[in-house]
Amino acid sequence: MNEEEIKKKIDEEIVKTEKLIADYKEQSKPVTLDNSIGRISRMDAINNKSITESALRQAEAKLSKLHHAMDNIDKPGFGLCIKCKQPIPIGRILLMPESNKCVNCAR
Template sequence: MSENEKAAAFRPLLEKELEELRALSETGAASRAPVTLDQQSVGRLSRMDAIQAQAMAQATERRRLTRIQQVEAALKRIGDGEFGYCLSCGEEIEERRLETDPAAPLCIGCSRGES
């Protein structure tokens, strides 16, 4: 598959994923908000549950933001004409790897530390 064909095939997938990630980030903002610790309205266990849920939502958002950065970087590589090439060794990334993760910046060998 040529560089232009790869870009044409994977750009829509990356753009769709980026749009979905941003939408999820916006809708999950309320669950990451600070927990109100009003002992009159909520019991101790309920507050602990709320704090735990908040921490999990924050961790999920951190992972989501990391993925957003990866997808944006892949879209930039498409724009720069460098998509589909390993950032470490410069070799072409296998098409099967890109099908699994279009934002993959490294070939299998470099991601395993083999190069």
């Protein structure tokens, strides 16, 4: 996979993650007290909000790492394992953009 294809994949992942962040922000809005839902439903909504906020933080961290990877893509050695010098699979780069080792060397 060449550099342009990797850039395209990272761009696609950035767009997807930004949409996910927007969805999480919408889902994590507080439940208003004037909403007439039961006590159990309100507790469930508060719990779901907490889970969504955690997912939001993880998505924001991933987005930051994807931007960092995009900034470094033009640097020599990007996408190569620092230990064995073999190419890091694009799936790993997209999942863990901060990775500088292949799966085998990261163990």
